[in-house]
Amino acid sequence: MANSSSSSAIQYQPPPMSYGPRHPAPVRSQLPKRIDVADLTPNNLGQLRKLNTVLFPIPYSERFYKDALSPDVASICKLGLFNDIAVGNVCCRFEPVGESSVKVYIMTLGVLAPYRRLGVASALLSHILKVAEPGSKVSLRAPVDPNAPAPKPKKGKDGKEIKEEPKMIEKVVDSIYLHVQTGNEEAKLFYSKFGFHVAGEVDNYYRRIQPSSAWVLEKKVA
Amino acid sequence: MPPKKLSSLPTKERTLFGRLIQEYESKKHKQGLKTADAILKKFPDHGETLCMKGLLLASVNRREEGIELAKKGVRFDLTSFICWHALGILNRMDKNYEEAIKCYGQALRIEGGGNLNLLRESAFMHLQLRDYPPLVDKRLTLLKMQPHVRSNWVGLAVAHHLAGNHEEAARVLTGYQDVMRDIPKRNYEHSEILLYHASILQEMNEHVKAEQFLEANKARILDTKAYSEILAQSLAKQGKVEEAEKIWRGLIDRNPECKAYFVGLLSVRGIDLESRSDPGKSDEALALFAEIQEKHPRSTAAKRLSLVFARGEEFHKLASAYLRNGLTKGIPSIYSDLKSLYQDDAKREAIEVIAESLRSEWSPKVEEGTDATDPPSSYMWCLYYLAQHYSQQPGKVERALQYINSAISHSPTQPELHMIKARVLKRGGDLQGASFAMSDARLLDGQDRYLNSKAAKYLLRIDEVEEAVKTVGLFTKPDAPDPVSDLNEMQALWYLVEEAESHVRKGETGLALKRLHQVDRVFQEVYDDQLDFHSYCLRKMTMRAYVSTIRFEDDLRSHPQYLRAALDLIRIHLDLFDRPSSSVDGEGDKGGKNGEAAALSEEEKKKLAKKAKKAELRAAAASATGGDKKKSNAADAKASGNNDEEEVPPPLEDKDPMGEELLKKTEADPLGEAEKFLGVLMRMAGRRVETWTAAFEVWYRRNNWVGCLSALNRVKALSADHPDLNEMIVRIKRVDLSNLSQPAKSVVEKGLKGLVEPEEKSLEVVAVEGMQRSPASAEHVLGSAKALFTLRGAEAKRDVLELVLGLTREEVGCSLKTLIKAREFLKNKVKAAEEEIQRFDQEGSKVFPLADVFKRHEELKEYRRVKLEERDGWNVGREEEQE
């Protein structure tokens, strides 16, 4: 019989169950898009966990997530949003160098594969460079002397306790650095755009993945 | 409260009595009680003191005692204004408005009838009771006494209006406008009254008068939007098409997103949303929208309404643009926005074609340099849309699951995707998986209370009550004694009903009853809260809103959550009646095949009992310290010395946290209790067929055959081919009437006569009639199986089994809900053997492979373990530090 077509006979291919990285988009400036750098909070910490699980082969510790919420690093631990969707993150920490300087260590920086080459990582890294540019000063909470007597809680006029402003001290950012797996040329290319150089190689840096060696990428005062 | 009558007390006590009144009025309850006792010591029969003491007792939460005392006091002093007034106040506090009005009436008579306060209070209570003739009476008296008070005019007008006497209402309002001459030009209250007047004229279908009235008062009406709306309606009703259109267009210019204005504009031309089947009218509507869109190109309302009327090519074009816009903007609600169009199969199919073609347009490209210009977010929202689209089509749940899983692997952090995954799984019957997915959504966005509530609801669906309580506890007040009592306070009906139904499944009848009664109490509170509202609105003069609120409150219990709760309650009561002994221990039927379920629920019951005790203790402790901790400021103030006499009465403690007392009370007369709720449903939800099937069941157990017949006829009238109808007919036809008296018998027999046509048709035939309809739905086959079983009992077992098993055949297209009902019927009524149930489960899971009900206990346990592992895989960090 010819032509006994029914209207709902179309069979669509089911969608794929995994997605590779997005290709560079020549026209990306024309895309209707909004990229934001957002704060990390206890309420969206789940999104950070999800991102790390998908992005990185190594599981991070509970400690890592607790530290990421500390007010000390609020400016250098961020989520990257693309049209309001959490698609990437950057998490750094300050490492003391001598009395008056710190290094910024990038623990994680990553963007979900389908959202790459859209400028999200650039936005995150630019943010880090803005708040902690090597050579600039950052203001950090002074470490609390564990032997000092606890200060008496003060009360305001309304009877409420006033939290004492923490003492702040200024430190100079000596450099920003990170590890990437040896051979991750894409990451190297990406970081080199922002003035990072390979400063060394560490053997047996990774325990569970191959190759186990890592490049140290670093950006110093220009 | 002026003591009109001299107390027959000596001077010293008379002074004391004066102090007592003062102490009552300044809320010094404890001192007042002492003073009262001092008088009563010498004059134990002094009525007025007794009554005052009654009032004071009620103020410290001993209301019942107080009422008893005041009743005694009144008996000692039947001619005292104070006594009757006090007893009236107490009855009002007790919400016994009939009695309160009577007491106030006595007090008024003694005092000469001129007490404004008592008259007003009585009027409010008449309103609360919806007792209109005496309301009009009282209002008229008040107006005569104080014609210069604005609210007295309006109060009388509203009384007439609510009583259905629009003409009188309008006349009173006209009188008011004649009398009140000195009202300032820009007075909002007056403006509201004028609009109220106009809307009454409208309700009377006096459209010419309404128009004239509005025109004449234009300068004084400040709410110009309301003015235009009422005027446009009145003009349209008179057939003044052009004028009416002009006004609607003006309103659209002011707010091009208000659908009601578009609907108004269409109605002028005799078009409504139902006219979409009329091509001529549809084209007219489309032309109108196109014209408006030239002026307001961004109006989403115009675009969306166009989709209602457009057909074929035109629809394809408009819907494409609408969907593309919604998905690129990432509007999460776009599916629920468009769903109503799916009633039209052609439109549903067209939307599927459009969404699928957008998906392929936006899908990530494999070859380099070919990526489209659209962002990956659009692609994700498109998958999200399609998952919802497929999930509500029979047999496409698995396809929906593919789409949503794909979307999650694309954008795993997006909470909405996990929420939809939960819905898809729920529709497929995988309640465990659904709960995990919904909790994932919540874990991704801890700030969203909606997701939190949904996660709790899905936990309740798998009977994880404790987890659910913990989850809602993240949002309830931290100082509440426990999360559930806060939700009860906040009138979270959904929670109470869902928790109750979980208790029903677990066989925890007491707690189920308790939660469902809490639902009923919430509705009562909402209704009771009106009492303050009556006087408030009269002061504010917002009469249009007030009248619509009163009408809303009249139908309050037609609310779907009430219907659900009441039907649940009736079902519980029927069960209690049918097997009164089984209520004590939990006979869980969750999945049924697990003997552990009962044991587990026993253990859980103990745990719950402990928890509830604790919560109760905490509540008691909290109330002992004067309520919640937030009041610690007040406590501070107390400590600093001022105001230490004013006591806040503590909240009443929950004396029956597990619902055990309630269960006992219910067991004494389950049918009587059921009839109470049935009565409400018959009044409030008489148009719902469920009301009458429930009525049939209750009355059947009461041997009330006349009632059964009338319920049956209501079912028939509301839904002529209701699948349970034949079973009901078979059941009632088989009733043995020989014990009835002759007159009763003849009434029933007369009713039975018309049920089956032709009358000599055998019940065998009636029983299988449902399934012989064409096309016979699965529901009807099940109905016939039930009827057969009713007719022939165990003898029919084989036929019944065969029928019910037949429902699992793919081509029958039986819904999961009906299959579950069929399974319950097999298990509980037919008492089918274990192997037979297993066979049913095997067949069932072929049609609904995701559904929990057909899975074995071990299978579910393993599934749960895997899910937990998956969750921990991303939501819990590694233990040790290692860098």
Ligand SMILES: CC(C)(COP(=O)(O)OP(=O)(O)OC[C@H]1O[C@@H](n2cnc3c(N)ncnc32)[C@H](O)[C@@H]1OP(=O)(O)O)[C@@H](O)C(=O)NCCC(=O)NCCS
């Ligand atoms: C590296 C990474 C963070 C880049 O994220 P992104 O959001 O795609 O980066 P941007 O869009 O901001 O890219 C900025 C520029 O970096 C360069 N770049 C980024 N990815 C590149 C790649 N795969 N190949 C070559 N150059 C690349 C390009 O010059 C790009 O600009 P362009 O797109 O205009 O050509 C992302 O690929 C990623 O998450 N990888 C996995 C995790 C990882 O390796 N992290 C680094 C270790 S912490």
